Amino acid sequence: MEAKIKGFMDEVKARNGHEPEFIQAVQEVAETVIPYIASNEIYNGKNILLRMVEPERLISFRVAWVDDKGEIHVNRGYRIQMNSAIGPYKGGLRFHPTVNASILKFLAFEQVFKNSLTTLPMGGGKGGSDFDPKGKSDDEVMRFCHAFMLELNRHIGPNTDVPAGDIGVGAREIGFLFGMYKKIRNEFTGVLTGKGLSWGGSKIRPEATGYGTVYFAQSMLKTKGQEINGKTVVISGSGNVAQFAAEKVLQLGGKVVTLSDSAGYIYDKDGIDEEKLAYVMDLKNNKRARISEYTKKYSSATYHAGEKPWGVTCEIALPCATQNELNVEHAKQLIANGCICVAEGANMPSTADAFHDAKILFAPGKASNAGGVATSGLEMSQNSLRISWTREEVDERLKGIMEEIHNSCIEFGKEEDGFCNYVKGANIAGFVKVADAMLAQGVI
Ligand SMILES: NC(=O)C1=CN([C@@H]2O[C@H](COP(=O)(O)OP(=O)(O)OC[C@H]3O[C@@H](n4cnc5c(N)ncnc54)[C@H](O)[C@@H]3O)[C@@H](O)[C@H]2O)C=CC1
Numbered sequence: 257m258e259a260k261i262k263g264f265m266d267e268v269k270a271r272n273g274h275e276p277e278f279i280q281a282v283q284e285v286a287e288t289v290i291p292y293i294a295s296n297e298i299y300n301g302k303n304i305l306l307r308m309v310e311p312e313r314l315i316s317f318r319v320a321w322v323d324d325k326g327e328i329h330v331n332r333g334y335r336i337q338m339n340s341a342i343g344p345y346k347g348g349l350r351f352h353p354t355v356n357a358s359i360l361k362f363l364a365f366e367q368v369f370k371n372s373l374t375t376l377p378m379g380g381g382k383g384g385s386d387f388d389p390k391g392k393s394d395d396e397v398m399r400f401c402h403a404f405m406l407e408l409n410r411h412i413g414p415n416t417d418v419p420a421g422d423i424g425v426g427a428r429e430i431g432f433l434f435g436m437y438k439k440i441r442n443e444f445t446g447v448l449t450g451k452g453l454s455w456g457g458s459k460i461r462p463e464a465t466g467y468g469t470v471y472f473a474q475s476m477l478k479t480k481g482q483e484i485n486g487k488t489v490v491i492s493g494s495g496n497v498a499q500f501a502a503e504k505v506l507q508l509g510g511k512v513v514t515l516s517d518s519a520g521y522i523y524d525k526d527g528i529d530e531e532k533l534a535y536v537m538d539l540k541n542n543k544r545a546r547i548s549e550y551t552k553k554y555s556s557a558t559y560h561a562g563e564k565p566w567g568v569t570c571e572i573a574l575p576c577a578t579q580n581e582l583n584v585e586h587a588k589q590l591i592a593n594g595c596i597c598v599a600e601g602a603n604m605p606s607t608a609d610a611f612h613d614a615k616i617l618f619a620p621g622k623a624s625n626a627g628g629v630a631t632s633g634l635e636m637s638q639n640s641l642r643i644s645w646t647r648e649e650v651d652e653r654l655k656g657i658m659e660e661i662h663n664s665c666i667e668f669g670k671e672e673d674g675f676c677n678y679v680k681g682a683n684i685a686g687f688v689k690v691a692d693a694m695l696a697q698g699v700i
């Protein structure tokens with residue numbers, strides 16, 4: 257089996273050798289899915305995984321825009337349409353200076369498995385730009401989004417490809433992108449998700465990724481007779497996913513002690529309560545300031561510049577910032593300090609080796625953060641039906657979907673000693689649905 261996996265990865269590396277994040281994401285899937293393929297006759301000799309690692313379409317384009325001083329800038333825009341076997345391409349847009357083809361291909365690849373796990377009919381895609389929204393005025397962000405959509409609109413549509421937000425793309429950006437799509441195409445459709453509530457957005461979509469991550473952690477803890485109530489939780493990030501993960505932990509009686517951004521983390525020994533979290537939301541979503549500001553307002557907190565929060569003692573860790581922010585040393589430290597449960601809110605925040613051999617409750621992002629895209633799927637359904645479900649209705653569906661994903665992970669990930677390997681479970685469950693559809697549709 258080792259040789260089979262190596263042979264497959266050699267072929268992937270030969271084609272994508274300069275794309276480390278993409279190779280990392282494929283390796284993790286190959287290690288669990290190739291043995292499954294080998295033991296399941298119907299997938300043999302069909303080169304399904306090799307077909308799945310090649311994007312159906314990779315679009316790259318120039319985005320030229322004018323700043324407030326009248327200077328012209330050029331960024332690179334992308335949309336990776338990875339796999340449409342089970343539905344229209346679906347996945348977020350990331351605006352961050354680090355964006356490149358490798359990062360978007362890893363995200364698009366993960367998205368295929370994640371969307372399959374949601375039980376909803378969505379293929380996988382991802383896109384974005386190396387544009388940095390930090391320090392830009394609202395007008396500059398608007399001009400960039402409009403310029404980006406001038407090209408992207410040709411490649412998307414409510415039955416073709418439905419983008420949404422990711423790092424650097426929130427409600428403000430989705431509004432500007434939607435406005436330009438509507439202007440160019442002269443149609444009001446559900447072409448993007450994460451829209452504002454008064455123009456087609458779904459209730460709970462902003463909360464969904466963070467809430468879903470905590471619902472998944474709840475399901476994992478339940479298998480051990482444990483709950484969130486009374487537990488100390490370390491969270492990284494302070495953006496959309498981190499904020500609503502923190503909110504749900506508080507609602508369930510947990511104590512959140514950290515948040516972070518790319519410059520460092522804050523540790524609040526007294527816990528980040530509802531009032532403090534509201535301050536963080538205003539700080540990040542409106543003032544767009546650094547998390548270090550928190551310590552100026554709350555003396556119970558300390559700031560740790562240039563560091564990650566994984567050395568802080570906790571029972572639960574929720575990495576919610578970005579890829580590869582938690583390595584094997586961090587993982588050892590967490591476990592040594594008593595951490596029993598890690599649910600990834602971000603995409604691939606743990607390095608490949610971090611929890612590889614750790615027998616704790618560990619959920620990969622493609623399972624635990626799938627609540628965001630699942631609720632985007634619910635937004636698509638509401639748009640098609642031209643109706644709007646209540647907050648309670650959407651939250652109930654979200655909870656149900658997270659429960660289903662957890663069940664799928666158990667079905668395919670439970671090992672002989674009773675330990676659930678959630679990575680294996682998520683990879684195989686995600687693979688089966690897409691692979692079966694690809695088999696049915698023939699070699700295309
Ligand atoms: N927004 C969504 O619905 C979903 C997001 N995700 C993933 O969750 C993660 C966070 O995304 P959002 O909260 O939506 O983005 P966001 O833009 O709202 O927040 C991103 C957060 O990550 C931090 N960050 C960015 N680069 C960093 C770095 N190099 N080191 C440390 N921190 C860094 C930022 O300071 C910020 O706190 C990403 O991995 C994203 O792909 C996953 C599923 C859905």
Ligand SMILES: O=C(O)CCC(=O)C(=O)O
Nearest residue numbers: 346347348420628629632
């Ligand atoms: O809601 C969506 O379509 C995108 C969510 C996303 O980008 C993700 O799950 O990583």
